[in-house]
Amino acid sequence: METAMAPVPPRPKDYKSDIKPIWCPGCGDFAVLSAITKALAFRELPREDVAMITGIGCSSRIAAYTGVYGFHGVHGRALALAAGLKAARPELTVLVAGGDGDGLSIGGNHFIHACRRNMDLTYVLMDNQVYGMTKGQASPTTAADWTRSKLTPHGTGIRPFQPAAMALTAGATFIARGFSGDPNGLAKILVEAIAHPGFSFVQVLSPCLTFRPEQKDWKNAVRSFADEETDDPVAAAARLQDDGALATGILYRDPRFPAYRSRTGGEARVADFEEAFAL
């Protein structure tokens, strides 16, 4: 007697491509890839309905390693590519990924406008506080006194950005921080981020063992948010000023601001506009 086969739920592996990552062994981005695939599998999203948009840098290579639609664009502009795609195809699940240099230096302007525009995108910023792909320069999140870069041998002397605080000020309605050393925790954050109807910013502390070997210590310093998440931006701002930048969890979520909604469903025809020119 035949019994109906229940559909097999997708597994994280289904969301990986068959291209082997070029990341160094021990790179935190492996865990980010794993977390993303776990989140997509958990939500059972068809692969063809997901797009991963990235910029340039080690972490931006992630597009090639996921088996969904992807765009490996130019440095710093992934959020703009994603905004166009989402506006044209609002039904797709659009993920954006990149590093701290791609996202906060050359991509800085697009970052703050993406937060403000509040389109339903999920932006994963893999933060290793260095430019890895170009061999170890300081990034906007590098501490002022890091002296290991030949470009800035005395350290930059400039205070680093706080990405989560920037996102809050710029208007992101979901702000979270994850750690590659806790891929399951990150997967959970990503599930919430993807579900959130607006711009979700997920900063992931993701060590670069090649250029910042001291980041191995992050696993000892990272802690999860003792308090619950908040929807009060003032409270979130105060917390972000004080959290030592190594606290993980969902920091802020406010569903009250409506997500940018593509206007669709017009019924006009081009011929209607042509008549307006006629004398």
Next chain:
Amino acid sequence: MSLARKMTDLPTFLAYSVVMEEEAAERHDELADVMDVHNNPDVAATFRKLAHYSRLHAREIREQSATLELPKIAPWDFEWEGGEPPETADSDEVHYLMNRAQALRLAMENEQRAHDFYAEISREAPNAEVRKLAAEFAAEEREHLDLLIAWREKIPESEDEPLIDPDPAHMPE
């Protein structure tokens, strides 16, 4: 309450076990891939073999659970100590220049933790069936550990070889 004491029924225990083995297999495969890409075929082969063992064990467990309905637990709802299954390699310790001895040391640490995980359950779980099966799994992990020890004895490389590459880093993009 320790995780062992929460293993109140067979399906829950099997759910944990299967995920542990499958995640170990995936992690070992990931390491094998990265060693392939970084031109360390010996270590790649080592991790590949370890992945194979984990997959075998996972399949055995799945076969044993065929008649049971395992609970669906989200990846982050597993209450592993430290957030990750005990058998999954700590990826801090890997390096593209690592030798087989170092790879095996990593694997042995994982197997030891897996063994200890099952052993604790075999003692502390409130369910007798669970304790019995956990004891079997612990024994199996013990066998794996012995295999790895024997394997390591055959390898001439030293675990203490320093991981130094005189070539500078390179910029692909």
Next chain:
Amino acid sequence: MNATQPCDFSIAITGSGGAGAITAGELLLSLAGRNGCFGIMRRSFGPQIRGGEAASLVRLAHRPIECMNDRFDLLLALDWQNADRFADEIPLHADSVIIADPAMGAVPAVIRDLGTDLIELPMKSMAGEIEGGRPNMIALGVLAHWLGYCPDQAGELIEHTFGGKGEAIVSAARATFDRGFTEPLIVEARRARVGPGPCDAETAGERWDLSGNEGCGLGALRGGVRFAAAYPITPASDLLEWLAPRLEALGGELLQAEDELASINMVIGASFGGVPSLTATSGPGLALMTEAMGLAVAAEVPAVVVNVMRGGPSTGIPTKSEQVDLNLALHGLHGDAPHLVLGALDHADCVLVTEWGVRLAEALQTLVIVLTDQNLAQSRALIPRPAYDLPAIPKRRLPDSGTDYARYALTADGVSPMAIPGQAGACYVADGLEHTETGKPSTAAADHAAQLDKRRRKIEDFDYGELWADVRGDGDLALLTWGSTSTAVREAAERLRDGGRSVRVIALRLLLPARPARLAAALDGVQRVLVVEQSHGRQFWHYLRSQYTIDADMRGLARPGPLLITPGEIVAAVDDWSG
């Protein structure tokens, strides 16, 4: 009956500080349209946001015209504030008439010295006699009389234009118009001169009133664009503003970007999603877009950028026209990045070339830059209804379902099937990195060569048909040009033909890829080529020299903006060469 001749009359209306010179010009053009004329209207402004000096420059004719004439026949000055700013742009001739308000001061010497007739008309006080009356409506009445227009048409137009502001405004405007129309001074002055006769709506046929920017917008929609990204820049902003509500009405969308870097990337993202997409900008914005335009080429994503050229370099002269972004459009992309560059020749061509560009981008999965200029974009023209036939151009090639999908598969024509997100079994990653046929990044020589060949082949081998250029006339002298300068060139050619000299006019629409065989055929029998362009650096000249082999003797007439090259200048250059 006033003495008349076929209408070809050029009028300038100047004024400042809210005098309404621009409104008067716009109404005049509309009135002309209702009276069966063809025409063209440009505007010129001082730098102030409001209250600055302004001029409407209008040419009206009995037959289709596409450019301004060499000189103006009538200058109506509501006042003389900063008018010397316009002196260059409003050249008069010995028979020109100036109508000016004596209350506004003496006619500036530079204008008076041309030996023209002056009619003094106290327009401000005339308007002041009517409750709510404004001097520019006096001016409109005056001009309507001068042109022999039917006053009832004006009544309808005034109702249409001011109806929304209430009955009082409408009647004030009507009364003021009538006052100007019937002013005895004007009636007398007109009778004493030979002037333009009214046009005939019947023979004029179906006409449109559109600006170049609107034409490009329409062409985009006809081509299937349903997404636009927008960052404002003079003189392209109104193209985007025209598109915004209409895209929405069609079920599409316009997204305002934070800068041009964002807008071009948004276009590429939306196009990757399967929707034909476009943005519009000018020189400074195009320069910012060059990196991402290269991405569209390398990743083979259709993208259209309408670049409305203005005075350069750098911030340049934003409100004036030049043909000086050709170099950037042709060569601005880093790497070997074959793509398309098209140029619109006139107002109707703005529709044609933009539609053509969009369809080509979709068919060839590449970047298309459509060049227009401020001259076309921001002038309004009364033209025969645009009617053109585009050759059949295929839509985006989609993959068959099933089996191994290779996004960048090497095909005979170089165009690979392009999967759209949502299609199962065809997930791929578009990449600016060089790649294999499946899209996997690659540094291999064979892959780079294969992909470069493919990206060039798909563009070079495509049959663009007859639209590559507009070729007219015969003779052993050819006038070779592109963009809106074509309008002046064509008129110059008409004058030369009327004078018994036959010339060939070749105006290129397809600038990249170059079609040397076609140009050679078009130049068959030609001994002399005069290259005409609005560029100090002779960008078109150098382009021709690098892409084509031209056996004939070549000379160039190259001038920068802001003053447009006139038909008279071109005729003079030809005469000069013939000697």
